[in-house]
Amino acid sequence: MKLEGEVRIPSGCAISGIFSRSGERIKGDQIIKSIAVMHDRSNGLGGGFAGYGIYPEYKDLYAFHVFYETLEDIKNCEEFLNKHFDVINLSKIPVRKHPKIKKEPYIWRYFVNPYETKLESSELGEDEYVAQCVIKVNATIKGAYIFSSGKNMGVFKGLGYPEDLGEFYKLDEYAGYCWTAHGRYPTNTPGWWGGSHPFNLLNYSVVHNGEISSYDANKRYIEMFGYKCNLLTDTEVITYIVDFLNRKHKLTFEELAQVIAAPFWKNIDRMPKEQRELLTYFRNKYSSLLITGPFSILVGFEGGIMALNDRLKLRSMVVGERRDRVYFASEESAIRVIEPKLDKLWSPTGGEPVIITLDDEEGDEK
């Protein structure tokens, strides 16, 4: 397989998202319809979806979605999972045969709880225990890749056009309060199923249109904190940065946006004193987490979603609202196709986060 730098596959990138503030569960066919409009931004080498609120019957359990290359890999990974988790339910993820989706890996789903005794002796918080287990599997068990590890949410992704993958994964049979989608394979890199978007850790998922030039700086820094960037593509590191800043350092999503898409120094210099001091502090403390280069991202998290452009706004992004629904997409047409009538439509400026949360809960934003 040719790797990054050895091959270039030109094309655009597309992202799309739907969120119901009231928590109404939206069927997955909606997001498929939206992302399909931007077919020509993709290249058929990757696509995927994240749905939140899709497993209400198992909402307190971690849902692991896992790719396996061989039956042997299943055995090795399950051995690890059974040692660390109480596996309440396991099954293959239901798929329907699709003429355009080929060479799929084994795709399994596990609803799990950390073993009490194991968790206690680890002296870690539950989330950290789970995150470390996921990172361990992905870094050390050959042929096994946990690509989704949150609660009451799931990532579905692979090689192909997103609309075909959506049908393959039967997303019309799932419903959730939030969906995100991505079309095309990670920038400049040949495809494998695990390398498609969304990237996920715990409840965080990221879809990304762009190509970040700070990848190496970001990777070097974040790997000091136990994360492993195995996938050789830029979006993976954004996911870990979000986890690091929001879950571990308790930054709000507004603050997180000010770190990864920090304003320019000359703009900071013109700000009122208090704001200037805070942003100066962020830029100094988290200088290695500044993300440069073009990006527009949708970050899914428990109870909410954040849309963010790089500070120069080198990628397109529009946001639309209709009653309790909020829509996000690289192109307006991808919103209009599922909601022709909008109460409001706007393009967030560079570095300006749009954060939407469920009406009746704060999510894990705070």
Next chain:
Amino acid sequence: MKIKVNLMHFQELNKLIKQTPDLFIKLENCIGQRYIASGLSEKEVVIEGTPGNALAAYLSGSTIKVYGNVQEATGDTMDEGLIYVHGSAGDATGYSMRGGKIFVRDNAGYRAGIHMKAYEDKVPKLVIGGKAGSFLGEYQAGGIIVVLGLGEDETPVGDFCATGMHGGKIYIRTNNPPEHLGEQILINKVDNIDEIDDLIAEFCNVFDIPIERINQKPFYLLTPNSAHPYKKMYTHH
């Protein structure tokens, strides 16, 4: 010719537009089809819905009327013709345009008029009714950009306005002219706007806006501060 576009692929749609002998074409319910009317001459295309990126790229004399918003790179490298947008425009509107006119009733995204250029009688014009995003007129080499700021009390242009501008003109109608412009840009309040009178009249006529509204605020003119602002940068010693 009338086409109900819906989810038709852009290649098919553009083939229909190019092949028809009809001089008037109406497109209903456009959903993101790219390159509509690219390179097209001598026709009139009326579009309802949301046309896709690079609408009217390389336009060669046709008139395009959009009832809705347009996406990115509308009028990319257009040579001649007219585009009326009854709504807002996305990023890079008028990208590298070298002739013709674009009128946007509401707002334009980032980098409107980036790399506009002019040559002899080819002087492209871009008129934005509301506000423009950052990097308006970035690397502008020629042509005229007008931002009317209708309904905007604050500066109707974003940061980094006219960065790298080395030719052409930007007129901004506002009580709050942009601050922190680059050193190579001159900004002056102007009383004489004869040069853009016709553009304003056309804008008001097309979008049915009383011309008196335009007179309520002053205009500022941005120009590069010498004939060769980047001469030093490009000169080898």
